[in-house]
Amino acid sequence: MDALIARRAGLRRRGPLVTLNKPQGLPVTGKPGELTLLSVLPELSQSLGLRQQELQVVRAPGKESSGLVLLSSCPQTASRLQKFFIHSRRAHRPTATYWAVTNGVPAASEGQIRAALTLKHIGGVHVVVPVKSPSRRDILEGVKRTLSHFRVMATGSGCALIQLQPLTAFSSQLQVHMMLQLCPVLGDHTYSARVGMVLGQRFLLPAESIKPQRQALDDALLRCLCLTATQAAQLPLHLHLHRLLLPGSRPTVAPVELQAPLPQYFSRTLQRLGLCQE
Numbered sequence: 001m002d003a004l005i006a007r008r009a010g011l012r013r014r015g016p017l018v019t020l021n022k023p024q025g026l027p028v029t030g031k032p033g034e035l036t037l038l039s040v041l042p043e044l045s046q047s048l049g050l051r052q053q054e055l056q057v058v059r060a061p062g063k064e065s066s067g068l069v070l071l072s073s074c075p076q077t078a079s080r081l082q083k084f085f086i087h088s089r090r091a092h093r094p095t096a097t098y099w100a101v102t103n104g105v106p107a108a109s110e111g112q113i114r115a116a117l118t119l120k121h122i123g124g125v126h127v128v129v130p131v132k133s134p135s136r137r138d139i140l141e142g143v144k145r146t147l148s149h150f151r152v153m154a155t156g157s158g159c160a161l162i163q164l165q166p167l168t169a170f171s172s173q174l175q176v177h178m179m180l181q182l183c184p185v186l187g188d189h190t191y192s193a194r195v196g197m198v199l200g201q202r203f204l205l206p207a208e209s210i211k212p213q214r215q216a217l218d219d220a221l222l223r224c225l226c227l228t229a230t231q232a233a234q235l236p237l238h239l240h241l242h243r244l245l246l247p248g249s250r251p252t253v254a255p256v257e258l259q260a261p262l263p264q265y266f267s268r269t270l271q272r273l274g275l276c277q278e
Contacts, residue, residue, distance in 0.1 A: 010260065010261070011044070011047075011048075013048055016073045016074035016077045017058075017070065017071070017072055017077065018044070018055060018070075018071040018072070018073065019068060019069065019070055019071070019258055019260075020068075020069045020071070021066070021067065021068065021069070021260040021261065022037065022060060022061060022065075022066055022067060022068075022241075023066055024064060024065065024066040024236045024263060024265075025063065025064065025236065026063065027063035028057060028060050028063070037057065037060060037069065038057065041054070041055045041056075041057075041071070042054075044071075045073070048073075050073050053073040053074075054073070055071045055072065055073055056071065056072055056073075056075070056078050057069070057070075057071060058070040058071060058072050058078050058081050058082065059081075059085065059096070059244060060241075061098075061239075061240075061241040062171070062172070064187075064236075064237040064239070065098070065237060065239045065240065065241060066236075066239070066240045066241070066260075066263050066266070067098070067240045067241025067242060067260045068241045068242070068243070068244050068258060068259070068260035070244060070246075070258070080247075081246065081247075084246070084247045089167060089168060089169065092147070092167050094149060094165035094166070094167055094245075095244060095245045095246075096165065096166060096241060096243070096244055096245075097163060097164070097165050097241075097242050097243040097244075098163070098165070098166070098174060098239055098240060098241050098242060099161065099162070099163060099164070099239075099240045099242045099262065099266075100161075100162045100164055100174065100178065100238055100239045100240070101159055101160070101161055101162075101185065101186040101238035101266070101269055101270070101273070101275065102159060102160045102162055102178055102181075102183040102184065102185055102186060103158075103159060103183065103184055103185075103192065103215070103217065103221065104158065104159070104160070104181075104182055104183035104184070104195075104202065105152065105155050105158065105159070105160045105183060106150065106152060106160065106162070106181045106183050109151070110149075110150065110151045110152065111149075111150060112147060112148070112150075113147070113148045113149075113150060113177040113178075113180065113181065114145070114146070114147050115130045115145075115146055115176065115177060115180055116131040116132070116133075116134040116138070116143050116144065116145050116146070117129070117130055117131065117143070117144055117146050117170050117176060118131050118138070118141075118142055118143040118144070119142065119171065120207075120208075122207070122208060122211065123211035123212065125211075125212060127172075127190065127191070127207070127212060128170070128171055128172045128173075128175075128176050128191075129207040129208070130176065130180060130207065131143045144168065144170050145168070146166075146168040146170045146173050147166075147167040147168050148164055148165065148166045148167060148168075148173060148174060148177045149164070149165045149167060150162055150163065150164050150165075150177075150178075150181075151163045153275075154275040154276045155275070156273045156274035156275050157220075157224045157273045157274060158220070158221060159186065159221070159273050159275065160183065160275070161270060161275040161276075162178070162183075164177075164178075164239075172190070172191070174239060175188050175190065175191050175237075175239065176191055179191040179194055179195060179204075180204070182195050182202040182203070182204070183195075184215065185237060185238055185239050186215075186237075186238040186269065187215065187235040187236050187237040187239075188215055188237055188239075189212065189213070189214045189215050189233075189237075190212040191212070192215040192216075193205075193210050193211070193212065193213045193215070193216075194207055194210050214232075214233040215232065215233070215235065216229075216232075217229070217232045224273055225269065225272050225273070226272060236263075236265055238265075238266055238269060240260070240262055240263065240266055241260065242259060242260060242262070243257060243258065243259050243260075244257070245257055245258075246258065
């Protein structure tokens with residue numbers, strides 16, 4: 001990651017903490033030789049003049065998501081923050097706030113989404129599938145009960161701007177949770193195919209029978225987005241880690257709030273769909 005990319009990513013340093021705005025499509029980890037967040041940390045450390053201090057990832061969104069990345073050059077600070085995030089999850093206090101644009105509008109304007117999830121190998125790829133009424137054995141074998149809070153912030157053109165706060169941590173949790181609400185995230189080319197439609201009514205298709213495929217948008221939505229079907233097939237995932245809460249310097253001090261601006265494509269989508277931001 002050269003200096004130009006670092007500037008575009010909004011690189012900022014606050015004592016031992018470093019934040020940046022990760023672009024969509026950049027994975028955190030990967031194979032040797034691949035461009036990943038971890039692979040550029042040595043260059044970032046050098047550009048910040050950290051010398052022997054190594055940056056480590058404290059919090060980061062997944063590959064297909066964009067948004068706030070929290071790094072630390074101090075192992076003790078990183079450990080303290082990780083403990084804070086774990087304790088907050090156990091206490092069901094959200095520390096991360098994502099923004100998402102969904103294809104469809106949830107039936108309720110606000111609520112919680114609970115689902116037991118597990119990873120399965122389907123169609124040659126690993127995907128997340130829900131598990132109904134998981135047994136104790138299922139839990140021991142990797143099924144996890146997950147929980148997210150959602151709030152509809154705006155609606156327009158059959159879509160919604162959603163605030164999402166995960167209260168558990170699981171791969172693709174937010175994408176799958178919105179799919180279970182029959183409102184897949186715009187640009188979700190993995191799970192959106194599980195939402196079918198007959199006579200204008202949406203329903204879930206069996207996860208085991210549906211392979212991941214490019215998201216299909218109806219003609220009216222394509223016109224609103226000013227996209228062709230071919231362009232829509234390349235649409236990036238509209239899921240952005242917008243805000244993180246960090247602990248104050250002392251227990252009596254209010255939490256610190258960090259924010260990452262929306263990517264240009266995300267803001268352009270909001271404008272075209274008539275979705276007003278907060």
